[in-house]
Amino acid sequence: LAKTTQPISMDSYEGQEVNITCSHNNIATNDYITWYQQFPSQGPRFIIQGYKTKVTNEVASLFIPADRKSSTLSLPRVSLSDTAVYYCLVGGERRDSNYQLIWGAGTKLIIKP
Amino acid sequence: GAGVSQTPSNKVTEKGKYVELRCDPISGHTALYWYRQSLGQGPEFLIYFQGTGAADDSGLPNDRFFAVRPEGSVSTLKIQRTERGDSAMYLCASSSPLAGKYNEQFFGPGTRLTVL
Numbered sequence: 673l674a675k676t677t678q679p680i681s682m683d684s685y686e687g688q689e690v691n692i693t694c695s696h697n698n699i700a701t702n703d704y705i706t707w708y709q710q711f712p713s714q715g716p717r718f719i720i721q722g723y724k725t726k727v728t729n730e731v732a733s734l735f736i737p738a739d740r741k742s743s744t745l746s747l748p749r750v751s752l753s754d755t756a757v758y759y760c761l762v763g764g765e766r767r768d769s770n771y772q773l774i775w776g777a778g779t780k781l782i783i784k785p
Numbered sequence: 786g787a788g789v790s791q792t793p794s795n796k797v798t799e800k801g802k803y804v805e806l807r808c809d810p811i812s813g814h815t816a817l818y819w820y821r822q823s824l825g826q827g828p829e830f831l832i833y834f835q836g837t838g839a840a841d842d843s844g845l846p847n848d849r850f851f852a853v854r855p856e857g858s859v860s861t862l863k864i865q866r867t868e869r870g871d872s873a874m875y876l877c878a879s880s881s882p883l884a885g886k887y888n889e890q891f892f893g894p895g896t897r898l899t900v901l
Binding site: 698704706713714715717721758771773774775776777778 | 826827828830876888
């Protein structure tokens with residue numbers, strides 16, 4: 673199974689760029705890398721997804737090296753409202769079985785003023 | 786447009802009782818997922834529907850848990866003979882037919898189940 677490893681928690685300050693790295697050494701060829709954000713008492717919210725190299729959208733960038741064994745979520749100029757738990761997930765279609773996205777405990781990001 | 790809705794938002798029940806949790810996905814979304822989440826943990830997959838059928842129910846913990854989606858839209862998660870260990874946040878998500886199974890999922894606000 674393509675499990676992921678993330679830091680349990682991170683602190684940063686308003687206006688800084690925050691990078692959260694996720695390890696997924698057993699990633700398979702069909703697997704995508706997806707990041708979600710979750711605030712307390714809310715369901716997770718999709719942030720970004722990628723397969724390789726770099727993906728950027730209006731809220732974040734995702735950097736994936738050539739070997740795809742890790743990925744880095746980059747949040748530019750964070751604000752207090754970015755305080756949340758961030759989940760890295762790896763998953764994709766399997767020819768012989770279903771494969772479900774495995775959610776780890778995520779990274780609790782705390783932004784300080 | 787309306788997002789995924791879940792009712793009730795909170796449910797308190799007694800050990801041994803039966804509960805039903807409802808999920809109303811985004812209109813047109815054919816894929817629907819149920820998860821449960823304990824405090825401090827990530828969501829734990831329970832079941833995945835594609836249309837009316839359960840494409841994967843491998844995450845259901847035991848036969849006390851059952852889910853249906855009879856018309857391919859609203860889904861109900863049913864828990865029989867509830868136990869205190871069933872207390873958790875139950876999350877529902879849906880995704881577009883244009884998206885793959887592992888692409889963006891839209892989550893509802895969840896139902897907080899407390900079994901006394």
